[in-house]
Amino acid sequence: MTNLNPQLELPRCPHCQVARPNLSSVFHFESRDHAGADLRRWRVYNCTSCGGLTTAYALNFNQTVIDSFPKSMMVDDDIPERPRHFLQQALDSLHAPSGSIMLSASCVDSMLKMKGYNEGNLYSRIDKAAQNHLITNDMAAWAHEVRLDANDQRHADENASLPTIEDAKRVIDFVISFGQYLFVLPAKIQRGLKHN
Structure with missing residues (x-):
């Protein structure tokens, strides 16, 4: 997986599916759960091709991304x-x-x-x-x-x-x-x- 850097490296934009998209960070912030624990650091990225936004989080900035949203669409292996x-x-x-x-x-x-x-x-x-x-x-x-x-x-x-x-x-x-x-x-x- 990629790191939570100023540029998010994904194989495709989850919005327009362009290959090797230029996803640049436009905003970053931290969040916690209701008890003040479970610290997450987030970045919001903009695709320069389609303008779609992708969010990603990690335990710390510049560390491995835990998850990103939205997900790229995947074709199910049960389809021939x-x-x-x-x-x-x-x-x-x-x-x-x-x-x-x-x-x-x-x-x-x-x-x-x-x-x-x-x-x-x-x-x-x-x-x-x-x-x-x-x-x-x-x-x-x-x-x-x-x-x-x-x-x-x-x-x-x-x-x-x-x-x-x-x-x-x-x-x-x-x-x-x-x-x-x-x-x-x-x-x-x-x-x-x-x-x-």
């Missing part, structure tokens, strides 16, 4: 390799929202194919997955919204507004939920059943 690869790239390219959204759409496409939905375009496969109760109707509606955003980017639709990092985060939020529903939750249930 191919869609996990697309999702990790989507996360890593949040600073380039159009590309991130296209990679997110590729992840949804790959997840559906892994569940046996190979025929037709993505719209029809999403609808078929909802008809077969693989996903809920609300999840299908959310998936269509994500897909439309991806289409706007892939075909450079002149009428579509350029996506923001927040748009890409919204799409990634769906894709993570989709992956949790299709792969992560079933894997956790199977592990739970094996322990009983």
